[in-house]
Amino acid sequence: MRQPDDELASLKQASLLRQLPAYDRSLINFSSNDYLGLSRHPTIISAYQQAVDQYGAGSTASRLVCGSLPPHEQLENLIAEAKGTEAALSFATGYATSVGVLAAVLQKGDTVILDKLCHASLIDGARLSGATIRVFPHNHLDKLCDLLESCSRSAAENSRTLVVTESIFSMDGDAAPLKEIAELTQKHRALLMVDEAHALGIRGQSGMGLAEELGISELIDFHMGTLGKAGGVAGGYLAASRSWIDLLVNKARSFIYSTAPPPAQAAAAFAGLQIIRSAEGSELRKKLWDNIQVFQEHTGLTAQPESAIIPWMVGDTDQALDLSFQLREKGFLVPAIRYPTVPRNTARLRVTISADHAPHDIRSLADCLR
């Protein structure tokens, strides 16, 4: 039988062993997804506390049994309104959303077409669904077009074809050509799911993401995201038409067979989403983009960042780990990202900028990197 210690040894050998980092508050954090600093926002914290007092610590059961409480419903109404869809459904996490939605919407005989760099949760959901999986090279519209064409030729009647992409990619921080993808998908009568995990709070007039910014929200069938990143709390969501949401309530197994997230989590996420959409949210976004510009100018990066995620490409895994270690000695927390999170030989430091960062800290990090 394979022994776990042997597996661990071979991971270590390849510099791919992962260990939980010790908590160290003395470091300046350039690795979190709390892009607007909302995880410590007093309004959100007090919404959390009040909801614990009112509803208790836990939801006590699945949503379909007795776990569905007013904060869940309020959050879903707000998400639907913010996304301009008929309805929305909240999940415990973004991961549970991806897996639950894809496996509920797709089945054997359907086809799911994913960007090569799609998040692990989307890949896992696609695999679980039993649908045929097709992958196009990152942001490659021609290849996507080829796949859509070959699908529309061979698809059985009644089968579904679903295109899946992120709007902002989690490890590269670049944007998808979302308008073109949406138009191509429409043209071939396929469905489109967009994961806005790293665009919510960052892009769009009211911070609702890249689809909002591009004015193409109505071309998207499934708006997915998480409230654990710029939202500052936790929880995933799916915004769509009423029929799709009703179907998910009946078929999404990660929704049905799991205790509902604590009502206080939903209440806090509600408060986070409200802040993102408010004038205060706009100000935080402006601060964030100013900070991103400080980083860009001081590192001399030529490409204009499209999000708060800026990969510092290294390539070699050991070198990336070493650089991350050196930065740690200088007081910065910047993790090395390596296979299998990113393709082999593309190890990198994943720098994330927040509205909370002091510009002088960003400049010091930039100086170290240079």
Ligand SMILES: *Cc1c(COP(=O)(O)O)cnc(C)c1O
């Ligand atoms: C983080 C992430 C998720 C998962 O969301 P969680 O709420 O953290 O489970 C899904 N998709 C993408 C692109 C992500 O970056």
